Amino acid sequence: MTNDAVAYHFGMAPLAPLLLPWFDAHHRPLPWRTSRDPYRVWVSEVMLQQTTVAAVVPYFSRFLAAFPTVHALAAADEQHVLKLWEGLGYYRRARHLHAAAKALAASHPDALPDDPAVWADLPGVGRYILGAVLSQAFGRKLPIVEANSLRVLARVFGYRGDPREGAGKAWVWQAAEEVLPDERVGDFNQALMELGALVCSPSKPRCGECPLAAVCVANRDGLQDQIPPPKKAKEVVAVREVGVVVWDGPTLLLCRRPADADRWQNLWEVPHAEAGEGESDEAAAVRVVRELTGLRVKVGEVLTVVKHGVTRFAITLSVLGATRAAGRFRAGFYAEAKWVTPAELAGFPVSSPQRKLLTRLTEPRLF
Ligand code: SF4
Structure with missing residues (x-):
């Protein structure tokens, strides 16, 4: 039946x-x-x-x-x-x-x-x-x-x-x-x-x-194991992302996602996006900052790597340090940006992966 x-x-x-x-x-x-x-x-x-x-x-x-x-x-x-x-x-x-x-x-x-x-x-x-x-x-x-x-x-x-x-x-x-x-x-x-x-x-x-x-x-x-039927396992897709901590003197760039963003609306973050296939972390970092904020940067080394999941995506986020070289912040992808000191970071609402990376970055050895 x-x-x-x-x-x-x-x-x-x-x-x-x-x-x-x-x-x-x-x-x-x-x-x-x-x-x-x-x-x-x-x-x-x-x-x-x-x-x-x-x-x-x-x-x-x-x-x-x-x-x-x-x-x-x-x-x-x-x-x-x-x-x-x-x-x-x-x-x-x-x-x-x-x-x-x-x-x-x-x-x-x-x-x-x-x-x-x-x-x-x-x-x-x-x-x-x-x-x-x-x-x-x-x-x-x-x-x-x-x-x-x-x-x-x-x-x-x-x-x-x-x-x-x-x-x-x-x-x-x-x-x-x-x-x-x-x-x-x-x-x-x-x-x-x-x-x-x-x-x-x-x-x-x-x-x-x-x-x-x-x-x-x-x-x-005796049907406890069959009811309800097990959920179908989701196919997990690996994604490589690059994030950039852009410094200008003693402050770093924090950007607010717009209210209509696909996720994390109105939360703050360092610029980050998916790296292209074959694109080096350094090249991706320069591109990501330019495309998302309009700034030109001089990129340094990888500071930390954060792994996290979003829906079916397993994201590996490499975070590089950089210094501002030229340009002014341009709103568009982000709604606004602020230059903040490390001590001010705790006051901004951010997503869990961003909090993880910001916490790691405020460890003294990384400054
Ligand atoms: S409701 Fe759940 S716990 Fe209770 S008898 Fe049925 S299967 Fe067992």
Whole structure:
């Protein structure tokens, strides 16, 4: 029988009476769980997208200390917001959160609204954020699907297709909606995610400790390793990049990416780009600085090499030192540039690979 022909009776085995007592006894005491304040719930859920709980905890506390209310966030400078997001990645989330805070502070100055239509119109608010915020903050009967709950639902109901794509995606959202209880919807949604994080792990789920073991099809049929099907391995492409630290006396050139850049929007960096095939590091460094900034430079030696990944690209970034020889900075590829001292670097929001290289470069032996 194909998946499409299987009738899933989501209501046959109500999950909430099994899951909620387990959640009450076993959930982690995380800082965003201390209140149902919609602003706190919202910030935490945006941070948690694509990021682990352990990574988010310190960021959440720092962010809430700096911006304790939606009005404080709305009034903040975007560079300050990005600085507090530095290292969490997916910076578009921060910029959307900031833009949405501005919109909400203006349209709903007294309290964040219990209104799905208002939230659905905000930048960065997709179906997951909508369900997570409104179910947890206001008890709205709205589903959530993310990596953990997706895995739990697919296993419990024995879904054999890929719930991350196409018809499978539609199936898992339907499942998430139909299993919702009438009461404690927010807790139930969190419980599904928590079970996936703590018990129903991708490999070697601990079914012996699972409150859903008696109703779980994957457990009954021994299909835990096959549901959900393993993700197809992405083809990794190696890329050689050259970055250049351009000095002018005691200062170095730091450039800001434009707001419409393909990634790392409005973050700062030293100029860098892919080297041509057969092009030496030195030749690439001269070309990259000229093309991206308009400056002529005299290139020195390789100072450090940083390896990092971006989507399916494995990037090896060789960073060379250089001195400014002629020309003035020209905006275009970058929105603006500043000549800064090494001591000032810590104040600029930068991406993780750039922070890594700047930290290495500020080690005394490299100056
Ligand atoms: S019984 Fe096992 S496979 Fe099923 S939901 Fe629980 S941990 Fe996951």
